[in-house]
Amino acid sequence: MSDDAVSQSHVRLRDVLAQLPDYKPGKPAAAPPGMTAYKLSSNENPYGPLPSVLKAVEEAAATLNRYPDMAVAALTQRLAQALDVPAECVATGTGSVAVLGQIVEAACDAGDEVVFAWRSFEAYPIVTQLVGAQPVTVGLAADGRHRLDAMAAAVTDRTRVVLVCTPNNPTGPAVHTDELERFIAAVPDDVVVVVDEAYVEFVRDHDAVRGLEVWRNHSNVVVLRTFSKAYGLAGLRVGFAVAHPPVAAAIRRTATPFGVNSLAQAAAIASLDAVDELTERVESIVAERDRVVQGLVDQGWQLPQTEANFVWFPLGEESTAFSQACEAAGLVVRQYGDDGVRVTIGEPEANSRVLEVAEQFGAR
Secondary structure (H helix, E strand, O other): OOHHHHHOOOOOOOOHHHHOOOOOOOOOOOOOOOOOOEEOOOOOOOOOOOHHHHHHHHHHHOOOOOOOOOOOHHHHHHHHHHHOOOHHHEEEEOOHHHHHHHHHHHHOOOOOEEEEEEOOOOHHHHHHHHOOOEEEEEEOOOOOOOOHHHHHHOOOOOEEEEEEEOOOOOOOOOOEHHHHHHHHHHOOOOOEEEEEOOOHHHOOOOOEOOHHHHHOOOOOEEEEEEOOOOOOOOOOOOEEEEOOHHHHHHHHHOOOOOOOOHHHHHHHHHHHHOHHHHHHHHHHHHHHHHHHHHHHHHHOOOOOOOOOOEEEEOOHHHHHHHHHHHHHOOEEOEEEOOOEEEEEOOOHHHHHHHHHHHHHHHOO
């Protein structure tokens, strides 16, 4: 077949693919000569795997010729134990974004609606439109927080799923327990309410919601979590949901068979077994976050309150200039058009450099 024939293919593909927004991953780190580069664009954990986790991965690698356990049984049982929930309420997948896709696929038919705040996690409109559902977005408050009353008002008889990202990515604030309870009471109980807690381990706000506590009292609540952030397993792709049995079974039914690979399952179990060491790492990240936030406050910056492992600069039209200033200093950050810039809390040296760039930028 000639190249011309290939280029003129008449294969029919779904129209929605041309309409999907692109998911833009964080760029790899790059820096001018003689300067250390730091990638602060993907909210990754700056620490490498724990020795016990690496050992578990190495041992699991010896059986790579075999399919992984499709039921993810050992990890499911270990999660159930760690979270104090029945194993039948746990559903796993290849990262929380894949589990999110499973939830939306299980709940939505073409033409149904998914409500979420915006700006929030970039994958929300993508997974929504891929199943033929319609995204319904509700703007954030000026301080980067969810406007849950407005989100409740946006629910219609076509709404099947509502997504609540707490802490919100990319702005940082956490939803409070009282406002989420009030929101759930206003939403029909046949609508799935997903509490996306990808960054829950970093939360220190005493009023912030704890998804599992809410889940125990509401049959339509699903809690979504990941091993990518606090646990530092972003490269292995494993996440999970906690849902009541009928919903959890539906989420498992939409999963890719054998999706969670053997290395990911072993690493996740080993990470749960090493919770004390991981907690120390999380505390050090939170301490660095607090140092960065206080430094920015001292410089006069007014930013949303972050409960995650990143800070949000709502710079509007100055977002590009700030991103370029960071890049010139060897810092790769995540720009969101003309909305703002998200900067991950990384190594102490990187965080100090962020403060230097922010001070110079603010003093222009």
